[in-house]
Amino acid sequence: MDTLTIHHTPDPNADTSVPDVHQDIFSTRVLGFWMYLMTDCIIFATLFTTYAVLHNNTFGGPSSKDLFSLKTSFAETMILLLSSVTCGLGMLSALKSRRKHVLGWFGIAFLLGASFIALELHEFTHLVLEGNSWTRSAFLSSFFTLVGTHGLHVSIGLFWMLVVLTQVYLIGINIDTFRRLVIFSLFWHFLDLVWIFIFTFVYLMGVL
Amino acid sequence: MLYVNLIWAWGHPEVYILILPAFGVFSEVVPTFCEKRLFGYVSMVWALIVITVLSFIVWLHHFFTMGASPDVNAFFAIMTMLIAIPTGVKIFNWLFTKFRGRVHFDSPMLWFFAFVLNFTVGGMTGILLSSPPVDYQVHNSLFLIAHFHGMVIGGMLFGFFCAFTYWFPKFTGFHLSERLNRYAFWCWFSGFLIAFMPLYMLGFMGATRRLDHYEASTEWQPIFITAAIGALIILWGVTIQIYGLYKSIRERKKNRDLTGNPWNGATLEWATSSPPPVYNFAITPTVDQLDPLWAPKAPKPRKDYEDIHLPTHTPMGLYIGILSLLLGFSMTWYISWLAILSFIGIIVCLVIRLSGKDEFEIITAAEVKKIEEARTA
Numbered sequence: 001m002d003t004l005t006i007h008h009t010p011d012p013n014a015d016t017s018v019p020d021v022h023q024d025i026f027s028t029r030v031l032g033f034w035m036y037l038m039t040d041c042i043i044f045a046t047l048f049t050t051y052a053v054l055h056n057n058t059f060g061g062p063s064s065k066d067l068f069s070l071k072t073s074f075a076e077t078m079i080l081l082l083s084s085v086t087c088g089l090g091m092l093s094a095l096k097s098r099r100k101h102v103l104g105w106f107g108i109a110f111l112l113g114a115s116f117i118a119l120e121l122h123e124f125t126h127l128v129l130e131g132n133s134w135t136r137s138a139f140l141s142s143f144f145t146l147v148g149t150h151g152l153h154v155s156i157g158l159f160w161m162l163v164v165l166t167q168v169y170l171i172g173i174n175i176d177t178f179r180r181l182v183i184f185s186l187f188w189h190f191l192d193l194v195w196i197f198i199f200t201f202v203y204l205m206g207v208l
Numbered sequence: 209m210l211y212v213n214l215i216w217a218w219g220h221p222e223v224y225i226l227i228l229p230a231f232g233v234f235s236e237v238v239p240t241f242c243e244k245r246l247f248g249y250v251s252m253v254w255a256l257i258v259i260t261v262l263s264f265i266v267w268l269h270h271f272f273t274m275g276a277s278p279d280v281n282a283f284f285a286i287m288t289m290l291i292a293i294p295t296g297v298k299i300f301n302w303l304f305t306k307f308r309g310r311v312h313f314d315s316p317m318l319w320f321f322a323f324v325l326n327f328t329v330g331g332m333t334g335i336l337l338s339s340p341p342v343d344y345q346v347h348n349s350l351f352l353i354a355h356f357h358g359m360v361i362g363g364m365l366f367g368f369f370c371a372f373t374y375w376f377p378k379f380t381g382f383h384l385s386e387r388l389n390r391y392a393f394w395c396w397f398s399g400f401l402i403a404f405m406p407l408y409m410l411g412f413m414g415a416t417r418r419l420d421h422y423e424a425s426t427e428w429q430p431i432f433i434t435a436a437i438g439a440l441i442i443l444w445g446v447t448i449q450i451y452g453l454y455k456s457i458r459e460r461k462k463n464r465d466l467t468g469n470p471w472n473g474a475t476l477e478w479a480t481s482s483p484p485p486v487y488n489f490a491i492t493p494t495v496d497q498l499d500p501l502w503a504p505k506a507p508k509p510r511k512d513y514e515d516i517h518l519p520t521h522t523p524m525g526l527y528i529g530i531l532s533l534l535l536g537f538s539m540t541w542y543i544s545w546l547a548i549l550s551f552i553g554i555i556v557c558l559v560i561r562l563s564g565k566d567e568f569e570i571i572t573a574a575e576v577k578k579i580e581e582a583r584t585a
Contacts, residue, residue: 025568050210159555163559163562180562
């Protein structure tokens with residue numbers, strides 16, 4: 001467990017009035033990533049607002065009721081939720097430094113994420129082929145921007161997961177790869193959370 | 209139009225991200241070259257905060273002609289006018305810093321003088337533009353172009369040139385040629401006025417931006433030619449700057465800064481050598497006041513060196529920056545092969561950076577002692 005020790009100075013009465021020369025890299029990196037996530041929140045908040053403003057502007061074209069299928073989006077939701085669960089189980093194995101379990105759990109999360117993207121691409125191509133692309137109406141433009149931005153995040157997350165898993169495979173679990181897993185899983189859970197909002201506001205409220 | 213709103217809701221705070229560092233630069237440079245503490249430090253900080261907040265609620269002034277209701281336009285017009293107040297506070301504080309100070313006319317200070325003139329003219333025309341009825345007349349005209357070039361070139365760029373000249377000896381260890389700096393400054397300053405003041409006139413005469421031709425009967429030709437001459441003078445200034453940089457690097461042995469504090473600055477960066485050692489300070493200095501280097505009793509240098517823990521060097525930030533520039537350029541001009549290539553390059557740099565193992569290095573107390581003795585000897 002020593003490999004995962006994250007504090008250089010465990011002194012309980014450390015003088016915090018002066019900066020610690022052995023800066024705690026683990027917490028600063030995680031804090032930095034939280035800040036990134038907050039800026040991402042601003043992007044999604046903006047896109048959700050755009051969608052809320054524009055979702056009735058169908059320009060004579062199809063509305064959300066005509067286009068969305070709850071079956072696909074429910075399957076997407078379950079897949080993404082499940083991948084978050086296996087991602088969490090992977091983190092538990094990482095805490096115990098079990099490399100094979102980490103690779104296994106994250107491998108499943110990767111496959112689930114990939115099938116989520118496959119489903120989403122299938123939905124998008126279907127819409128575009130029927131002539132309902134982002135150029136059709138303001139509603140569809142805001143739909144593709146919001147859901148597409150989320151999809152892009154997931155795709156980049158998949159690539160990122162591959163990189164980190166390759167490191168775990170080659171190096172094993174040490175303080176560096178562990179930190180990268182922690183930060184990646186923050187990102188993955190965050191995307192899951194955003195999807196819950198998309199599922200609720202775009203699909204559920206769009207169809208019901 | 210909603211997306212245009214989104215772009216400027218981001219874009220207007222962004223132009224303040226451009227100018228605020230220049231404000232910070234002048235708050236460092238003006239006290240140094242006036243040998244006097246910054247006037248109204250606390251009001252400076254509050255002005256900064258007010259500008260930051262207001263910058264988020266003015267974006268609609270980029271398109272008063274969108275057709276929003278008069279109430280909406282009025283709100284954004286008033287918020288835009290309000291920004292002039294904290295900005296004026298800053299300008300006056302810098303001027304009051306000069307009052308009864310010992311003003312030195314070194315080249316960083318010249319950029320400041322030019323900044324005050326250009327930024328005030330640009331700010332005044334900005335106030336004119338912030339009124340919707342006026343804006344309906346001059347929207348997208350060269351009047352607007354002259355306004356924002358005045359802010360970005362006369363304000364921000366002059367500030368950055370000032371910073372470059374001021375901190376150049378700190379990060380390289382030698383001075384830029386002061387004589388060539390002055391020549392470049394006068395070219396820039398006069399060229400800027402000759403190039404952009406005519407645009408205010410043209411704007412009032414009805415010339416819009418991005419014209420591909422205009423009729424001879426408009427009689428704009430002589431004014432456009434004057435502006436072009438101004439641009440050529442600026443080009444000459446740029447040439448002098450590049451030559452000055454080349455000459456200063458070639459003659460760097462003659463222009464060394466051995467003091468570490470060539471301008472008698474008051475802030476901490478001047479307390480270490482030029483260029484600073486990799487760890488900046490052997491012992492993190494304790495500061496109990498503004499302008500610590502002007503304190504009547506300078507603290508004694510300490511010698512109880514400890515091991516210094518530093519992140520390792522990496523050039524990846526530089527590479528990613530260059531590749532991002534290429535990516536942005538190629539995306540703007542639809543050069544898809546370059547866009548794909550630079551994007552892949554960025555990803556590769558990121559992966560390499562995030563796959564590194566040794567992210568820290570320790571400089572031992574003995575090494576620190578050696579470096580410190582070599583530099584203070």
